[in-house]
Amino acid sequence: MITALKPLTLIIVTLLLTSCANSPTGRNQFLLISPEAAILESETAYLQTVGALDDEGKLATDPEIMGRVGRVTGRLVTIAEQDFPNSRSWQWSVAIIDDPETVNAWCMAGGRMALYTGLISQLELTDDELAQIMGHEISHALANHTAERMSRAMATTIGVVAVGVAADNSATAMAGAALLANVALELPNSRVAETEADSIGMELATRAGYDPEAAVTLWQKMGSLSETRPPEFFSTHPAPENRQATLQQQIPSMLALNPNRTKAQITEIEIVR
Numbered sequence: 442m443i444t445a446l447k448p449l450t451l452i453i454v455t456l457l458l459t460s461c462a463n464s465p466t467g468r469n470q471f472l473l474i475s476p477e478a479a480i481l482e483s484e485t486a487y488l489q490t491v492g493a494l495d496d497e498g499k500l501a502t503d504p505e506i507m508g509r510v511g512r513v514t515g516r517l518v519t520i521a522e523q524d525f526p527n528s529r530s531w532q533w534s535v536a537i538i539d540d541p542e543t544v545n546a547w548c549m550a551g552g553r554m555a556l557y558t559g560l561i562s563q564l565e566l567t568d569d570e571l572a573q574i575m576g577h578e579i580s581h582a583l584a585n586h587t588a589e590r591m592s593r594a595m596a597t598t599i600g601v602v603a604v605g606v607a608a609d610n611s612a613t614a615m616a617g618a619a620l621l622a623n624v625a626l627e628l629p630n631s632r633v634a635e636t637e638a639d640s641i642g643m644e645l646a647t648r649a650g651y652d653p654e655a656a657v658t659l660w661q662k663m664g665s666l667s668e669t670r671p672p673e674f675f676s677t678h679p680a681p682e683n684r685q686a687t688l689q690q691q692i693p694s695m696l697a698l699n700p701n702r703t704k705a706q707i708t709e710i711e712i713v714r
C-alpha cells in the first residue's frame with residue numbers, strides 16, 4: 442500500500458509546490474514540479490527504458506563508439522559541473538542505442554542521456570559536432586527544461602495515476618508516475634528552450650575544447666537530412682528560427698572563451714551497457 446501511494450503523494454506534493462525558477466539565461470520558468478522531483482522521476486523512467494533496450498539487445502557494445510562518446514561527453518560534464526554545482530551529484534550516463542535508422546538523442550533531468558547510433562552514422566559526425574549535440578542535450582537538463590516539460594505532462598497524466606490508486610492497483614500507479622517522465626520526453630521543447638540549449642551547449646563545447654563552428658555544420662547537416670526524411674530529433678527539438686544565423690553570430694565571442702582550444706579534463710561518466 443505504501444509503495445502504491447508513493448508516486449501519487451509525490452505528484453500531489455509537487456503539484457502544490459508550484460515554483461518559479463529562472464533559467465540560466467534569466468528567463469522566468471513556471472514549474473509545477475521541482476527540478477529535484479523531476480530528477481527522481483526521471484531516474485525510474487530511465488532505468489525502465491534502458492532496461493527494456495538492454496533486454497532486447499539494443500544497447501551498443503562497440504568499445505570504439507563507447508570510448509568516443511565517453512571522452513567527448515566527459516569533457517562537457519567537466520565544464521557543466523564547474524558552472525552548475527548542483528549537477529556534481531548527478532548520475533551522468535549515456536545509453537548508446539544501436540539503431541542506425543534513428544537520428545535522435547535526448548537527456549533527462551539529472552544528466553541521464555541516450556544517443557542513437559543513426560545520429561552519428563547518418564550525419565557522419567565529427568567529434569566537434571558530437572560535442573555540440575551532447576552539449577545541447579546536457580543543457581536541456583542544466584536549464585531545467587525537463588521539469589518544464591514534465592509540468593506540462595502533469596496536466597495530462599495525473600488522471601492516470603489517480604485512477605490507479607483509486608483502484609488500489611499499485612502497478613497502474615507506478616506506471617503512471619514513470620509515464621509522466623516518459624510523456625515529458627515525447628513532448629517537444631519550446632523554441633525558446635531550444636535557443637537556450639543551443640547557446641549554453643555551444644559554450645560548454647567550446648570551453649571543453651571543441652570548435653564552435655561545428656554548431657553551424659551540425660544543424661546544416663541535420664537540416665539537409667530533413668529534406669529527404671525528417672529526423673526523429675526534430676519532433677522533440679523544434680528548430681528555432683534562424684538557428685544557424687544565430688549560432689554563427691555567437692562564434693567570435695565563443696572563440697574568445699578558449700582561443701587555444703584547450704581540451705578539458707575528462708570526467709568519468711557511465712556508458713550504460
Ligand SMILES: [Zn+2]
Nearest residue numbers: 630635638678
Ligand atoms: Zn533541444
